[in-house]
Amino acid sequence: MSEVPKNSFRENQERRIAAEAQKREEKRAEAQLTLLQEEANNTAEDRQSEERHEEIERHNWAEQAVIGAAQLKATQRANCITATAVIVGALSAIGVILSVIAAREATIEANRAWIGFVQMVDPQSMNPPYVLQKGGGIPIDLKYRNMGREPARDIHAEQQVGLYPLTKPRFAMADLHFPILDCQKYGPHLNTMTVFPGTTEEFSGVPINIAGEDVAGSVLDESGVFYANECLTYRTFGRVHHTGACYYLHMSVATHKPEWGVCATGNTAD
Numbered sequence: 300m301s302e303v304p305k306n307s308f309r310e311n312q313e314r315r316i317a318a319e320a321q322k323r324e325e326k327r328a329e330a331q332l333t334l335l336q337e338e339a340n341n342t343a344e345d346r347q348s349e350e351r352h353e354e355i356e357r358h359n360w361a362e363q364a365v366i367g368a369a370q371l372k373a374t375q376r377a378n379c380i381t382a383t384a385v386i387v388g389a390l391s392a393i394g395v396i397l398s399v400i401a402a403r404e405a406t407i408e409a410n411r412a413w414i415g416f417v418q419m420v421d422p423q424s425m426n427p428p429y430v431l432q433k434g435g436g437i438p439i440d441l442k443y444r445n446m447g448r449e450p451a452r453d454i455h456a457e458q459q460v461g462l463y464p465l466t467k468p469r470f471a472m473a474d475l476h477f478p479i480l481d482c483q484k485y486g487p488h489l490n491t492m493t494v495f496p497g498t499t500e501e502f503s504g505v506p507i508n509i510a511g512e513d514v515a516g517s518v519l520d521e522s523g524v525f526y527a528n529e530c531l532t533y534r535t536f537g538r539v540h541h542t543g544a545c546y547y548l549h550m551s552v553a554t555h556k557p558e559w560g561v562c563a564t565g566n567t568a569d
Contacts, residue, residue, distance in 0.1 A: 341451035382431065412535035413447035414454075415568070416544040417499060419527070419559040429506070431557050433516035436506025437525050437548060441443035441474045444499040451494045451533040453487035456502055459528040462512050463547070479565045482541040487534045494533075518557055524549040528565055543567040 420440040422429040429438050439458075445451045459480045494500050508514060517523035526547040533540055545565030551558040 306402060403523045407536050407538075410536075411538075412445050412446045412449045412451035412494075412496070412533065412540070413568070414443055414451050414494065414531050414533055414540070414542045416529065416531075416542065417442040417444050419546040420501075421556070421558050422548075423556055431515040431519055434513055435515040436498050436508040437518070438503065438506045439515050439527060440501060440503040441527075441529060441544075441546075442499055442501040443494075443531060443542070445494040445496050446498050447535070449535045450496065451535055452490050453534045454492040455481070455485065455488040455532045457485050457530040457532070460507055460509070461526055462509055462514050462517055462523050463526055464517075464523045465521065468550075469552070475522050475524070475562065477526045477545055477547065477565065478528070479545070480530055480533065480543060482543040482567060484528035485530055485532045485541070487539055487560060518548055518550060521550050526562065541567070541569055 353495070377388055418441070420442065422438060425440050427436065431437065457480065459478070463475060463477060492500075506515075514523075514525050518525055524547045526545065529544045529546070531542045533542075543565055545562030546559045547562055548557055548559050550556070
């Protein structure tokens with residue numbers, strides 16, 4: 300068989316087409332490589348951006364924590380200051396109230412009524428004089444005065460009397476143990492007697508006898524002493540007060556006459 304003659308133009312055309320196809324493949328490969336590289340770069344940038352974002356968030360959270368701690372401390376200090384201010388204010392208010400109460404009490408004490416017993420009049424000094432006799436009674440003539448600045452209102456009196464036997468005519472105060480009348484259990488009587496400041500009053504009555512006892516004879520022969528516990532209850536500034544006193548009638552060593560003495564106990568005032 301004879302050989303087909305080669306066509307140089309066609310070969311050149313085929314080589315050209317092959318070369319162009321190869322170039323297109325190379326360009327496509329380069330394009331894919333470039334795209335992969337860009338994707339890799341974008342991924343790296345995204346990762347870096349995310350890391351930067353996380354770092355910024357961590358930093359922001361740290362700053363917020365510091366700020367929150369500072370605010371908490373400031374709030375606690377403010378609360379402490381507020382609580383302290385409240386306590387100081389309350390104590391100041393209590394102090395003012397106590398001062399007002401103390402001032403009021405001082406004013407009342409300085410201007411209230413004060414009832415005091417002035418004198419138990421001896422029998423022979425009474426008007427007219429009273430002479431003790433065996434088998435007779437013993438008179439009471441007790442003077443008292445309002446020594447305060449306010450009227451003493453609703454005055455009420457209570458009395459306890461008795462005969463205290465003596466073992467010997469001469470005695471010391473320590474030898475006498477009279478009963479004590481508790482004035483605190485008595486109260487004033489509404490709308491009764493009122494004693495004004497600086498005024499002296501007295502209460503008296505018929506001579507006192509004790510059944511079965513010769514009170515006057517016992518005093519005269521020095522076999523006993525007669526005692527009288529006295530209580531006055533009154534009201535001043537709306538408050539109840541009491542004054543108590545104890546007296547005893549005995550034969551005086553100096554005058555040999557019956558005289559009243561003040562007991563060592565039973566003398567009270569509130």
